Amino acid sequence: MSFPWANEYKPSNPFMRYLDEKLPLPRFVYNAVGAGYPVPRNLNYFWNFGVLAGVALMVQIVSGIILAMHFAAESTVAFASVEHIMRDVNAGWFIRYAHMNGASMFFIVVYIHIFRGLFYGSYKPPREMVWHLGLVIFLLMMATAFMGYVLPWGQMSFWGAKVITGLFGALPVIGTPIQTWLLGGFAPDNAALNRFFSLHYLLPFVILGVIILHIWALHIPGSSNPTGVEVKDEQDTVPFHPYYTAKDGVGVAVFFLVFAGLLFFAPNFLGEPDNYVQANPLATPANIVPEWYFWPFYAILRAFTVDFLFIPAKLLGVLAMFAAILLLFFLPWLDTSAVRSGHYRPLFRKFFWFGLIPTIAILGYCGGSHATDGIVLISQIASAYYFAHFLIILPIIARVETPKPLPTSITEAVLGHAPGATLQPAE
Amino acid sequence: MIRIGAFLVGLFFSGWLLVSATMGAFNFVTNPAAPTAEHEFHKKPEPVDFSFNGPAGKYDRAQLQRGLQIFKEVCSACHSLKYVSFRDFKDLGYSDGQIKTIAQTWPAEAPSINPETGEAATRKPTPADKIPAPYPNEVAARAANNNAAPPDLSLMAKARHGGPDYIHALLTGYQAPPAELKKKFPEAMPGKTTHYNPYFANLNLAMPAPLTTDGQVTYGEGAPKPTVDQMAKDVSAFLMWTAEPKLENRKRAGTAAVIFLLVFFGLCVGAYKNVWADKKAHA
Numbered sequence: 001m002s003f004p005w006a007n008e009y010k011p012s013n014p015f016m017r018y019l020d021e022k023l024p025l026p027r028f029v030y031n032a033v034g035a036g037y038p039v040p041r042n043l044n045y046f047w048n049f050g051v052l053a054g055v056a057l058m059v060q061i062v063s064g065i066i067l068a069m070h071f072a073a074e075s076t077v078a079f080a081s082v083e084h085i086m087r088d089v090n091a092g093w094f095i096r097y098a099h100m101n102g103a104s105m106f107f108i109v110v111y112i113h114i115f116r117g118l119f120y121g122s123y124k125p126p127r128e129m130v131w132h133l134g135l136v137i138f139l140l141m142m143a144t145a146f147m148g149y150v151l152p153w154g155q156m157s158f159w160g161a162k163v164i165t166g167l168f169g170a171l172p173v174i175g176t177p178i179q180t181w182l183l184g185g186f187a188p189d190n191a192a193l194n195r196f197f198s199l200h201y202l203l204p205f206v207i208l209g210v211i212i213l214h215i216w217a218l219h220i221p222g223s224s225n226p227t228g229v230e231v232k233d234e235q236d237t238v239p240f241h242p243y244y245t246a247k248d249g250v251g252v253a254v255f256f257l258v259f260a261g262l263l264f265f266a267p268n269f270l271g272e273p274d275n276y277v278q279a280n281p282l283a284t285p286a287n288i289v290p291e292w293y294f295w296p297f298y299a300i301l302r303a304f305t306v307d308f309l310f311i312p313a314k315l316l317g318v319l320a321m322f323a324a325i326l327l328l329f330f331l332p333w334l335d336t337s338a339v340r341s342g343h344y345r346p347l348f349r350k351f352f353w354f355g356l357i358p359t360i361a362i363l364g365y366c367g368g369s370h371a372t373d374g375i376v377l378i379s380q381i382a383s384a385y386y387f388a389h390f391l392i393i394l395p396i397i398a399r400v401e402t403p404k405p406l407p408t409s410i411t412e413a414v415l416g417h418a419p420g421a422t423l424q425p426a427e
Numbered sequence: 428m429i430r431i432g433a434f435l436v437g438l439f440f441s442g443w444l445l446v447s448a449t450m451g452a453f454n455f456v457t458n459p460a461a462p463t464a465e466h467e468f469h470k471k472p473e474p475v476d477f478s479f480n481g482p483a484g485k486y487d488r489a490q491l492q493r494g495l496q497i498f499k500e501v502c503s504a505c506h507s508l509k510y511v512s513f514r515d516f517k518d519l520g521y522s523d524g525q526i527k528t529i530a531q532t533w534p535a536e537a538p539s540i541n542p543e544t545g546e547a548a549t550r551k552p553t554p555a556d557k558i559p560a561p562y563p564n565e566v567a568a569r570a571a572n573n574n575a576a577p578p579d580l581s582l583m584a585k586a587r588h589g590g591p592d593y594i595h596a597l598l599t600g601y602q603a604p605p606a607e608l609k610k611k612f613p614e615a616m617p618g619k620t621t622h623y624n625p626y627f628a629n630l631n632l633a634m635p636a637p638l639t640t641d642g643q644v645t646y647g648e649g650a651p652k653p654t655v656d657q658m659a660k661d662v663s664a665f666l667m668w669t670a671e672p673k674l675e676n677r678k679r680a681g682t683a684a685v686i687f688l689l690v691f692f693g694l695c696v697g698a699y700k701n702v703w704a705d706k707k708a709h710a
Binding site for chain 2: 041080083086087093094097238242243246247249250252253254256257260261263264265267268273274276277286303304305306308313316320323327330333334336372373374376377380381383384385387388390391392395
């Protein structure tokens with residue numbers, strides 16, 4: 001598709017030849033994820049996570065469709081209908097635990113996929129559009145996961161819905177009307193549950209659509225690689241199939257092993273016990289926490305404790321939480337270093353491993369903990385670093401850093417003999 | 428332009444967070460939060476060695492039957508078990524006939540309608556019925572229990588941190604409030620209708636100790652001695668079963684899945700090595 005030496009689809013079977021003339025769908029697949037897509041030969045296992053995210057989405061869609069056959073989106077019976085699935089539906093416990101833990105698996109692989117992009121500079125030209133579409137998918141995933149968590153109508157479902165829609169209530173003047181409009185009432189109730197169910201069923205298919213765009217945009221420049229050096233000739237690439245389908249097979253096997261470990265042996269490990277109590281608007285849980293994948297953002301939200309002039313702290317927290325994600329859209333223009341891969345950027349690499357990664361881990365820990373004075377203090381310092389890292393430190397690193405010499409080609413990086421390796425920007 | 432804007436936004440958020448952190452730290456030092464009674468006296472449940480712990484753990488049928496007996500004779504006076512049906516007791520090793528007897532001798536009756544008058548009535552439960560609740564509705568439950576409605580127990584073993592360990596600790600944890608508590612936090616002392624228990628989140632709960640004396644329930648032949656500790660373990664195991672009746676199916680399916688996936692993993696690694704052999708050879 002993207003390189004002149006890409007294999008051409010040549011059907012030998014007469015039926016496939018006929019089909020190729022009338023509707024070249026097999027040709028499309030062949031060029032997209034078959035032998036017709038040349039991929040750099042040096043991808044490491046971090047490049048498995050895009051495919052794994054696709055697998056996770058499929059698991060969610062299939063298990064979700066089956067759950068929807070048994071679930072009742074009505075506030076008085078939703079909780080009982082989930083228990084009905086767990087107890088009386090054939091293998092219902094399996095489908096439900098798969099969907100519950102599948103969401104966590106989806107976020108685990110997507111977070112690794114995003115960190116892969118951050119470390120190897122995958123957001124840099126010519127792949128900005130791939131990065132932007134990826135972030136759109138991430139935002140859609142967050143919305144979908146949030147609404148899905150509301151559906152079993154447990155205590156955390158209810159109070160989570162109340163807190164998250166309450167974020168919009170922090171906006172001045174229009175906030176409360178927006179919150180009421182979103183919920184279809186003054187508090188989460190049947191109207192909210194129904195629309196969340198409807199949207200929770202819709203959004204995964206929207207995600208699927210954006211994933212197609214994401215892959216389409218990726219295929220124009222072709223896949224990036226751990227050196228960040230662009231493909232120069234045929235020697236640098238291998239056909240996606242069978243080379244990377246075989247490698248992805250290994251990744252898929254490991255993915256399902258971890259998934260099976262969670263699903264079958266610790267299905268409630270990542271959940272909150274409170275969600276096994278039916279929603280009760282009159283009893284507030286002692287500690288309202290979202291699912292683990294929202295913890296870092298929740299910590300940023302709670303880190304703002306002091307009003308700034310006329311802006312209340314709560315609104316600041318809401319703005320910062322959205323900014324924490326939206327700033328990633330600007331990354332291609334913030335990090336102007338011509339070298340993509342973190343391997344060849346000594347300063348960037350230090351800030352990535354010793355700054356960003358621990359900061360996000362600390363924010364995650366704080367977001368899942370009860371907000372004591374100490375926890376809030378730590379999340380304030382960690383959030384300050386988070387914003388500084390992307391908005392201040394990255395642009396400065398790009399200016400002051402001296403990158404290490406890049407290999408002249410991917411093949412050279414693979415084969416190891418590096419005579420005449422010179423300092424050379426990626427483009 | 429983007430970088431200047433980003434720099435200013437970053438400076439604002441980071442700067443204001445550091446200002447807030449400084450103010451918070453100053454406040455923390457000058458005006459530390461007062462210790463709470465919960466913080467000082469609350470205890471975490473001790474782990475119990477249940478038969479269903481671990482990846483291959485199974486329910487002990489005899490223990491579940493004893494647990495059911497305790498639930499029936501003690502707990503069911505106040506607590507419902509609304510997601511469990513009598514027919515589910517087949518999993519505990521009872522025959523259809525025994526289940527029918529359990530249903531018909533259950534202390535509470537199932538709600539029904541008088542066919543002559545159409546008025547609300549009750550009838551003997553059948554195996555198809557859910558376990559009938561002791562009170563007709565929440566108002567009745569509150570009225571009979573000093574305004575503290577006893578919660579449904581079907582999912583209790585999954586609805587609290589610590590699960591069955593917590594239930595066991597709570598049932599055996601009733602004690603006289605320590606003298607320290609009275610000295611330091613007189614407001615945290617149990618009231619007239621509450622009872623001190625360090626395993627309960629806010630130390631005082633409305634439920635009085637349900638298991639008070641050894642031998643409160645008479646076990647059948649061959650069963651362990653019904654000490655308070657043993658009874659608490661048995662009913663905790665039973666409530667784990669009511670919360671997670673498919674635990675054994677889950678672990679069994681999981682073992683099969685993991686074995687299958689390990690073989691699959693081996694095949695994938697083999698295929699990968701085979702496919703890449705010519706590309707890696709001269710590396």
